[in-house]
Amino acid sequence: LDPVLAIIGRPNVGKSTLVNRILGRREAVVEDTPGVTRDRVMYSAHWNGRNFTLVDTGGWEHDARGIHARVAEQAEMAVDLADAVLFVVDSAVGATATDEAVMKMLRRSMKPVILVANKVDDFAQEAESAVLWGLGFGEPYPVSALHGRGVADLLDKVMEVL
Ligand code: GDP
Numbered sequence: 558l559d560p561v562l563a564i565i566g567r568p569n570v571g572k573s574t575l576v577n578r579i580l581g582r583r584e585a586v587v588e589d590t591p592g593v594t595r596d597r598v599m600y601s602a603h604w605n606g607r608n609f610t611l612v613d614t615g616g617w618e619h620d621a622r623g624i625h626a627r628v629a630e631q632a633e634m635a636v637d638l639a640d641a642v643l644f645v646v647d648s649a650v651g652a653t654a655t656d657e658a659v660m661k662m663l664r665r666s667m668k669p670v671i672l673v674a675n676k677v678d679d680f681a682q683e684a685e686s687a688v689l690w691g692l693g694f695g696e697p698y699p700v701s702a703l704h705g706r707g708v709a710d711l712l713d714k715v716m717e718v719l
C-alpha cells in the first residue's frame with residue numbers, strides 16, 4: 558500500500574488547487590475512488606519515483622455546530638488514515654480561530670505535519686508567511702498552489718517524512 562498524504566485546512570485556503578498542482582505536474586492519473594465519503598477524495602500521485610496517495614478534504618458545509626467543529630472533524634478523519642499531513646493555511650489571511658482549532662487536533666495526533674503557507678504568489682509575500690511560525694509546527698513552507706511556486710521544494714520535504 559502506498560503511503561497516504563492528507564491535505565487539510567479550512568475552506569478556501571487552496572487545498573484542491575494544491576492537489577491539482579501536485580497531480581498535474583507529475584501527470585499522474587487522477588482517480589476519484591468511489592466508496593469514500595464525499596468529504597474525502599483520494600488520488601494516486603507520485604514524486605521522484607515514489608507513489609503516494611493524496612487525500613483531499615473539503616466540500617463540507619457549515620452545520621449547526623459551526624465551521625470550527627466541522628473542519629476539525631473532517632481533518633481528524635483524514636489524519637486518522639494518513640501517514641503525514643499537509644496543513645494548509647492562507648498566508649494572506651494568517652492563522653484564524655479555525656486554523657487554531659485544527660492545530661490543536663493535529664498536536665494530539667502523532668502524525669508528521671508540514672505547515673504550508675499557501676497563496677505566496679511572489680517573493681514579496683514570503684515575509685507574511687513567517688507569522689505562521691506561531692502555529693508551532695516549525696517552518697512554514699511558502700507555496701503558490703496557483704502558480705506552482707515552491708511546490709517542488711514542498712514535495713521534496715514531504716518525501717523526507719512520508
Ligand atoms: P479549498 O477550499 O481549500 O480546496 O480551496 P480551493 O483550492 O478551492 O481554492 C480557493 C480559492 O483560492 C480559489 O479561488 C483559488 O483559485 C484560490 N487559490 C488557491 N491557491 C492559490 C494561490 O496559491 N494563490 C492565489 N492567489 N490564489 C489561490
Ligand code: MG
Nearest residue numbers: 572573615616
Ligand atoms: Mg477543496
